[in-house]
Amino acid sequence: MSAASPTHPPQVQRQITLPLSKAVEIAYKSIRQRLSRSLLVTSGIVLALAFLMSIRTTQAIEESIRMWNTQVSAERTAKAKDVADAAKQVRDAVAAANAAEVSMDKLPGDVQGHLQKLQDEKDIRPLPMSVNLLGPAMAASPDISVKLDRWADLQRAFVANPQFNRQKQLEVILESKGSETVAASKPGAKPSASAVDAGLAAQRTKTNWLLGLALMVAFVGILNAMLMSVTERFREIGTMKCLGALDSFIIKLFLIESLFQGAVGTVLGLLLGLGMSLTGGYSGYGSFAFIHFPTAEIACVALVCLAVGVALTVGGAVYPAWQAARMQPIEAMRADV
Amino acid sequence: MTTTIEPTASLPGSLTEYTVRTIDVKRSYKMGSETVQALKGVTISINRGEYISIMGPSGSGKSTLFNMIGGLDKPSEGKVYIDEVDIAQLDAYELAWMRCRKIGYIFQTFNLIPVMTALENVMLPMVFAGLNTADAQDKAFGILKRVELEHRIKNKPSEMSGGQQQRVAIARAFANDPAIILADEPTGNLDLQTGKLIIELLRGLNKEKGVTIISATHDHKMLAVSDRILWIRDGKVDKIQRREDLKIEEGTIEGAGGQEMH
Numbered sequence: 021m022s023a024a025s026p027t028h029p030p031q032v033q034r035q036i037t038l039p040l041s042k043a044v045e046i047a048y049k050s051i052r053q054r055l056s057r058s059l060l061v062t063s064g065i066v067l068a069l070a071f072l073m074s075i076r077t078t079q080a081i082e083e084s085i086r087m088w089n090t091q092v093s094a095e096r097t098a099k100a101k102d103v104a105d106a107a108k109q110v111r112d113a114v115a116a117a118n119a120a121e122v123s124m125d126k127l128p129g130d131v132q133g134h135l136q137k138l139q140d141e142k143d144i145r146p147l148p149m150s151v152n153l154l155g156p157a158m159a160a161s162p163d164i165s166v167k168l169d170r171w172a173d174l175q176r177a178f179v180a181n182p183q184f185n186r187q188k189q190l191e192v193i194l195e196s197k198g199s200e201t202v203a204a205s206k207p208g209a210k211p212s213a214s215a216v217d218a219g220l221a222a223q224r225t226k227t228n229w230l231l232g233l234a235l236m237v238a239f240v241g242i243l244n245a246m247l248m249s250v251t252e253r254f255r256e257i258g259t260m261k262c263l264g265a266l267d268s269f270i271i272k273l274f275l276i277e278s279l280f281q282g283a284v285g286t287v288l289g290l291l292l293g294l295g296m297s298l299t300g301g302y303s304g305y306g307s308f309a310f311i312h313f314p315t316a317e318i319a320c321v322a323l324v325c326l327a328v329g330v331a332l333t334v335g336g337a338v339y340p341a342w343q344a345a346r347m348q349p350i351e352a353m354r355a356d357v
Numbered sequence: 358m359t360t361t362i363e364p365t366a367s368l369p370g371s372l373t374e375y376t377v378r379t380i381d382v383k384r385s386y387k388m389g390s391e392t393v394q395a396l397k398g399v400t401i402s403i404n405r406g407e408y409i410s411i412m413g414p415s416g417s418g419k420s421t422l423f424n425m426i427g428g429l430d431k432p433s434e435g436k437v438y439i440d441e442v443d444i445a446q447l448d449a450y451e452l453a454w455m456r457c458r459k460i461g462y463i464f465q466t467f468n469l470i471p472v473m474t475a476l477e478n479v480m481l482p483m484v485f486a487g488l489n490t491a492d493a494q495d496k497a498f499g500i501l502k503r504v505e506l507e508h509r510i511k512n513k514p515s516e517m518s519g520g521q522q523q524r525v526a527i528a529r530a531f532a533n534d535p536a537i538i539l540a541d542e543p544t545g546n547l548d549l550q551t552g553k554l555i556i557e558l559l560r561g562l563n564k565e566k567g568v569t570i571i572s573a574t575h576d577h578k579m580l581a582v583s584d585r586i587l588w589i590r591d592g593k594v595d596k597i598q599r600r601e602d603l604k605i606e607e608g609t610i611e612g613a614g615g616q617e618m619h
Contacts, residue, residue, distance in 0.1 A: 032442050032447060032451045032454060032455060033451070033454050033458075034448075034450040034451055034454055035450045035451070035453035035454035035457060035485070036486075036487045038484065038485065038487075042484055046472075046473075049472045049473065049477075050472045052472075053471065053472035054472070255466070255468055256468070256470055256471070258468075259462075259464070259468040259470065260470070260481070261453070261456070262429070262456055262460075262462045263456065263457060263462070263481055263482040263485055263529070264453050264454065264456050264457025264458070264482055264485035264486065264533075265453070265485055266449070266450065266453050267449065269485075348429070349429050349456065350424055350429045350430060352462070352464060352468055353420070353423075353424065353429070353464065353541050
């Protein structure tokens with residue numbers, strides 16, 4: 021062997037950077053093996069994300085219900101006004117006919133029926149005149165007939181619209197919720213619309229604070245768990261460095277490990293949070309929660325939550341990973357770790 | 358300059374025959390406000406294919422010298438050449454390459470990666486060296502066969518005995534055909550019989566592959582197979598013994614229960 025020795029110093033090369041897939045492979049093995057620690061990191065993120073998801077989803081559902089209520093309520097008011105306007109026109113026409121002393125008996129049968137219904141309708145004030153004062157001239161008036169037909173059509177459309185009925189039911193639920201909100205934020209205040217809005221805004225601020233706190237606690241938890249994981253594996257990291265691992269590889273290893281845990285934890289948290297908000301929505305609004313389910317908004321919320329969850333876990337791993345990477349390979353030699 | 362180790366008679370004295378050379382290496386550490394001199398000028402040359410043991414009480418600077426030779430630490434003063442390369446000149450990438458290809462490490466505590474099987478542990482340095490998985494698998498299997506562990510390749514370290522773990526660690530150290538094997542108390546955590554087998558294995562591989570083996574040890578069985586023994590005391594080379602000289606004194610060493618000086 022001595023004779024074959026080189027006569028000039030051998031070249032030193034630069035260590036190659038490994039493909040990401042290798043780091044992924046090793047990180048995956050590491051998580052599977054250390055399941056209990058992984059679960060610790062994961063459970064923290066699951067809970068925090070479930071909270072975030074449930075709050076945001078519930079808000080989206082309530083928002084959507086409220087929006088639907090406002091929209092249908094406006095529509096209902098407009099339609100009721102149309103009916104009332106039509107009724108007024110009939111009344112005016114009838115009053116004009118009365119003045120001309122037209123007899124009601126001379127009116128065609130269907131017009132009489134319409135008039136009777138017009139008087140029974142609760143939404144519309146009773147006719148201000150006595151029907152039997154209608155003179156015979158009315159029979160000749162096609163104007164009243166046309167106006168009555170128009171009114172009857174509007175009235176039918178109003179009564180037949182199922183949305184208007186459902187909106188009335190929802191209004192009851194919302195009113196009770198509104199008075200609860202007002203009672204919670206300002207005891208003794210009257211549940212007016214503005215008071216309800218103010219109460220909701222106060223509630224929203226409070227939940228945002230809670231959310232921020234929960235996410236921060238989760239972040240610190242992840243940081244702590246990852247730091248523990250690094251400390252626990254000092255010798256392992258040192259050994260890897262002795263075997264030729266670059267700093268960047270160690271960083272990748274820890275970040276990917278964290279990313280895995282973050283992704284799994286976040287998805288579990290999303291599902292849990294969604295389940296919680298659906299249950300809560302159903303108990304609060306009954307079927308309204310599902311009929312006006314804001315799918316697009318909730319998908320958006322889920323994406324945001326996913327980003328937040330992954331950012332939290334990876335962010336929490338940056339410092340520990342950096343600490344692991346700058347560790348000296350000598351640490352592997354220490355027998356007392 | 359302190360004591361210089363002359364190459365053994367069997368090897369010619371040209372520079373390239375040395376795998377490790379240190380020239381007046383000093384190393385000081387800052388301990389709070391105090392500066393501690395761990396090495397006070399060590400000049401040694403270690404031959405290619407030599408089996409050398411470094412001995413010394415704790416605090417003697419033995420570990421510091423050992424780490425220096427292994428490219429794990431850089432000297433405060435002086436030069437360390439590994440395979441004729443001045444390690445102080447290397448950047449992080451070159452040092453990593455050196456550790457990966459030129460040096461194999463064996464630890465007292467085995468230091469296998471707990472999440473990996475025996476085969477994966479041996480493959481790891483090859484993966485770091487850029488070998489593809491199939492080739493690495495074949496090569497790792499071959500080395501594991503050499504250390505007689507082909508039946509345990511699928512086992513995790515926790516499922517193996519200390520001796521088996523150390524054999525996997527030896528296989529891992531040989532993964533990239535290094536020029537130097539650094540063994541830090543390789544028998545320190547093993548019982549007598551197992552330790553003996555490990556020493557025999559190391560000595561066998563040393564002869565077979567012509568690899569230089571440098572070990573820090575307290576184990577006298579280890580000294581018996583060493584070509585030379587380097588005694589470190591108080592940051593300096595205290596004395597160097599050849600095996601021929603040692604054999605005469607062997608009884609004395611064992612009888613004296615680890616006493617280093619005569």
